[in-house]
Amino acid sequence: MKRILSILIENKPGALARVVGLFHQRGYNIETLNVGPVFDGTYSRMTVTTRGSENDVEQITKQINKIIDVIKVSDLTEGEHHEHEFILIKFNKFKQTTKIQKILKSLHGKMLEKNKDVIVMSAFGSSSNIEAAIKAIGKTNLLEIARSGSLGLHEGEKILKI
């Protein structure tokens, strides 16, 4: 089962490597990974998606919590949550431009660049919708795609407290 983990860590050199390394050390995989500084900039928030049973995720969560630089870990998939992924996509102008634009429209598609050869667009939506869109567009039409990986927050008042 897919899991989305939100992790609050110290924004220090090496902290990210400790978290990422742990997945490999303990035999788990990272599907997507996103990280950026939050609050006063001395913290970073990571969103990691992985796959595993409830026991697996409990063990991953506990092991991540043991890392000294980690302040908080939460499995968003345990409760209601928001999940989004952001993509940038580049394709040839003459290849089914309208079809692609139509698909991306449902994902807040926005034109970033349009010249005689290529179009660059941004879009965002739930990971499953993003996956479906990429599939619908088809490999042959795509020149390039950059994905942010999942971003997530708990629904309601629940937050990752410092």
Add this chain to the structure above:
Amino acid sequence: MKLSGGDLLMRALKDEGVKFIFGYPGGAALHIYDSIFRQKAFEHILVRHEQGATHAADGYSRATGKPGVVLVTSGPGATNAITGLATAYMDSIPLVVISGQVQSHLIGTDSFQETDMIGISRPIVKHSFMVQEAKDIPRIIQEAFHIATTGRPGPVVIDIPKDKTDPSQLFEYKRVKDISLRSYQPRVLPHPGQIKKASKNILSAERPVIYAGGGVILGNAHKELTALNKLLKAPVTNTLMGLGAYPADNKYFMGMLGMHGTYQANMAMHNADVIIAIGARFDDRITNTPSMFSPNARIIHIDVDPASISKIINADIPIVGQVRESLVALIKEIKRSKIKIDSEAVESWNAQITQWKAKHGLDHELYLKKTKSKMIVPQVVVQELYQATNGNAYVTSDVGQHQMFVAQYYHFNKPRRWINSGGLGTMGFGLPAAMGVKFAFPNQEVVCVTGEGSIQMCIQELSTCLQYNLPIKIININNEALGMVRQWQDMNYGGRHSASTYSDSLPDFVKLAQSYGHVGMKVTKQSQLRKTLDKAFAMTDRLVFVDVYVDPNEHVYPMLVSPNGSMKDMWIKKNTKA
């Protein structure tokens, strides 16, 4: 007064109460070594290989409960320390390992003796620091000692680029009163609700077992463990790491459990209705096949590390907290409880264990008997050693058959007396670890029980022992083979001894010891054994290397049947299952 980075380091180590540093100099650590030369707070011990430094600091820590401190240079100095770091990490031993690093501006350029120590050591440390500013050194040292020694202890690495200890750059020394880290607050006190639940379950048990591990020793909770069992009178077993946590001469002690545990301890674990796991982690050398583990037991698991709980075996009642605080709370709750344990049921359970012991228990009086074998039986060496030292020695060991024989036949009544590499199983550990113990307790008997395979992995430390006049006793159980490997090959590979023998190329250990300035003795007959040991121990101011030739065909039993076995499935002797 302002101090250089190197002198800040000295001052910070002094303020942590450090008495010994085990190390080896080199280019990137030279500023630090000059600071060491100019201070008097602690003694630096020059080893012969950085692995020896880490094991010596580790042995010092296991015997004293204080953190061990290591200093190595960059590159090969750092990589040589890796095995010792992994050893300490697996057994949760608090070490602070300081490694020199190339100058900051050279990092990442493949400069001479450069290696990414932080990266290489990452999976085998509790935490690590790279010094970015010399002025941070005092704070980092304080944080490192705090992290290494609290919660579940472990090794911490501090990597210091050479320019951060430059003698011409001076800084103010600052030390904070109370160290606190926003991202690290290990739990000390157990949850009262869990203690209540645990007490209720324990008191309604008819076949309880206490399964106590190294956490009891690390958490200094051996007195509380004994106090708990004064109330319960339950059978107790210790893990390899836990030996000494519960007195071996106590009538409720069943011996070690697991792979080479006693028959009665493994049978008790399999047939228990309540298992009280205390500072133990259900290692695969304990549980055998997890799905077949103790089918009818409710598991109460006390551990300071939440990640140890329900990792291998699901805990019905998890208790996260320091072992001592948890046991104090549990004892209080049991005393207060209106329910009383069914002492008749527990008594008949103990009677059952006595029967198991009578049936297949270890024979602790082999040394009094005449054997069929012309050669010395290795178990007898340990039994004679126990007699010769009145059971009072600090015993370190290496890894393999000899280690298991000590665990089975040397009875440890006190914690911190049995010092071995349990988790990582590091050959080469025993001699340097014994050095660390001897520095801590110069007036105590320190014995390294080893094998001719293991001892050769850190044999160079015999030179360190001469330099610092360490009268350790080394008992080399010499079967002219990698005994445990050979045993597995006998049992599982049709007796094909692939790469496990070398009898025609072993050194003359007596001469070897002598060439290092020590005393060497050789024993080949059981009739000479005790006399030789007594002679060795009488030489109180000399290191004596006793090379004891034993029967190479001897195996360690009991041995759990694996794969697809439970704890009740054991080989009890050659070709015989219980």
